[in-house]
Amino acid sequence: MSGVSGFDIFWLIFMIMMMQPILRQKFLEAARQRMIRKLEQKRKSRVILLVHRQETMSLLGFPIMRFIDVNDSEQVIRAIHMTDPDVPIDIILHTPGGLVLASLQIAKALKRHKAKTTAFVPHYAMSGGTLIALAADEIVMDEHAVLGPVDPQVGQFPAASLVKVRQTKPLDKIDDETLILADVAEKALNQMEYNLEELLNGRFPEEKVKELAKLLSQGRWTHDYPITFDEAKALGLPVSNNMPEEIYELMSLFPQPMRQQPSVEFAPSPRRTPPRGNGKSLI
Structure with a gap:
């Protein structure tokens, strides 16, 4: 029987390296499921994660x-359907936003759930993520987390800016494509304001509902404007900062792809203020 050749060893090492991203992904998924179960048992709720970060998903690790x-x-809607009406829902949001249609579907399904719904924002939930958070009964934010405006975008342009161009520039100076985009933008703004009023209705007085819907949807700020915890509280949104430690542990299980040189580095252990002693040396 012939021995193992160097070529065989090379192919074995190559196959192990190719399988490494897949195996690591499976281990991470198993760890997430364990943490989700732990959080569900603690809070007696259904936990749903909507997390968007770069992750090494493909075979070659891109x-x-x-x-x-x-x-x-x-x-998300399937998870809500699988949850009894009297079971609370906790949705963890970490997202830059996305399609208005998809965000609205999730938000409306969340609002229709009879038991308490809580949106957790450990870092940021912008645009469509904010839309979903606004549908919850309570928004739990880290003190450094941010929400964002939900003003619609038409192509690469803010809808409010397109409408402003049509209002401030003579029509004969505007090309047909811009006029068409402005018409679509006006419809998008009206639709978003209406949908926001529908989501907020019943949780605020009518005047407050209209105020918030207009403020968040009509382009007062740039689309990436960060609405901090303090500002969200000042706006009257139902926010608190009682973030469970398990949420942060869950987020640590969504690692970014490793770079050759990490941009942030620290010793991954808590640093606490040492208790004041009685002056005696301890070893």
Whole structure:
């Protein structure tokens, strides 16, 4: 019987390296499921994660950037349907936003759930993520987390800016394509304001509902404007900062792709203020 050749060893090492991203992904998924079960048992709720970060998903380890899409809405709505009406729902949001249709579907399904719904925002939930958070009974934010405006975008342009161009520039100076985009933009703004009023209705007085819907949807800020915890509280949104430690542990199980040189590095252990002693040396 012939021995193992160097060529065989090379192919074995190559196959192990090719399988490494897949195996690591499976281990991460198993760890997430364990943490989700732990959080569900603690809070007696259904926990749903909507997390979009770059993650090494493919066979060759290329990072994939994601956003809220129809596949997300299908999965979240399925999870809500599988939850009894009297079981609370906790949805963890970490997303830059995405499709208006998909975000609205999730938000409306969340609002219709009879038991308490809570949106957790450990870092950021912009645009469509904010739309979903606004449908919850309570929004739990880290003190450094942010939400964002939900003003619609038409192509690469803010809808409010397109409408402003049509209002401020003579029509004979505007090309047909811009006029068409402005018409679509006006419809998008009206639709978003209406949908926001529908989501907020019943949770705020009528005047407050209209105020918030207009403020968040009509382009007062740039689309990436960060609405901080303090600002969200000042706006009257139902926010708190009682973030469970398990949420942060879950987020640590969504690692970014490793770079050759990490941009942030620290010793991954808590640093606490040492208790004041009685002056004696301890070893």
